[in-house]
Amino acid sequence: MKKVFTLLFLSAFTIAVASCKSDDPTVSPLEPTTTQFPKSWEGNWKGEVKIFSANGNQNVPMSLVIQPIDSNRWSWTLHYEAPNQTPRKYELIQDASGWKIDEKNGVILPQQFLDNRMSSSFSVGGNLLISYYWLENDVLNMEIHAVALEPNMIAEELGVGNHFIGSLQKAKLYRK
Numbered sequence: 144m145k146k147v148f149t150l151l152f153l154s155a156f157t158i159a160v161a162s163c164k165s166d167d168p169t170v171s172p173l174e175p176t177t178t179q180f181p182k183s184w185e186g187n188w189k190g191e192v193k194i195f196s197a198n199g200n201q202n203v204p205m206s207l208v209i210q211p212i213d214s215n216r217w218s219w220t221l222h223y224e225a226p227n228q229t230p231r232k233y234e235l236i237q238d239a240s241g242w243k244i245d246e247k248n249g250v251i252l253p254q255q256f257l258d259n260r261m262s263s264s265f266s267v268g269g270n271l272l273i274s275y276y277w278l279e280n281d282v283l284n285m286e287i288h289a290v291a292l293e294p295n296m297i298a299e300e301l302g303v304g305n306h307f308i309g310s311l312q313k314a315k316l317y318r319k
Contacts, residue, residue, distance in 0.1 A: 180261075180278075181217055181235060185209050188283050188316035192223065196310040205314050207283065209235065219244060266292055270309055287312040 192205040204224040211217050215237045222230040234245045235254075242254040242261065252263045260277040274287045288311055294304030 181209065184278055184283065185211060185217070186318045189319045190314055190316035192285070192312050192314035194310060194312050205316065207285075207316055269293065271306075281318065283316040283318075285312070285314040285316065 186209060188207040188209070190205055191202050194201050194203065206220075206222045206224065208220040209217055212234065217235040219233040219235045220230050221233065222228065232247060234247065236243050236245055240253070242256075244252045244254060244263070246252070250265075252265050255262050258277075260275045262273070262275050264271060264273045266272070269292055270289045271292050272287055272289050274285070276283065276285050278284075289309040291307040291309060293306075295307050296305040297303070298305075
């Protein structure tokens with residue numbers, strides 16, 4: 144059992160370290176490699192989010208507005224344009240600890256940059272959500288994976304839990 148755990152830990156650690164390497168020795172693995180972030184992300188973005196789940200799939204119009212407030216803060220207004228949905232007025236903040244999204248309700252989500260993707264994870268309603276945003280060829284992409292926190296099956300002898308993937312959201316947003 145200890146050998147399996149050690150092997151899994153070392154494998155995950157090796158993958159994490161390898162993914163943080165850069166050809167540029169001046170680039171921190173925890174910071175965006177583009178010096179244009181978040182300036183290059185500013186604007187009014189529109190598109191469609193595709194939501195995939197066991198209950199069926201749906202497409203919902205979506206917008207994201209990113210505008211500077213001051214030198215360390217940007218408005219981050221996310222709107223799923225579906226019935227009963229109102230814009231979510233967040234802020235993107237840079238401080239000494241890095242980047243974070245302030246949901247303006249007491250929830251602050253630290254952000255990491257992995258492979259030029261702004262990434263975060265947080266739990267709500269019994270699910271772990273893992274979100275990614277990245278800019279690629281003038282398209283702002285978003286993915287959110289929702290996974291059950293509690294395992295639905297555990298292999299006791301190996302200590303491996305199986306977690307149900309509840310949904311996947313994917314969006315391609317275009318500057319308007």
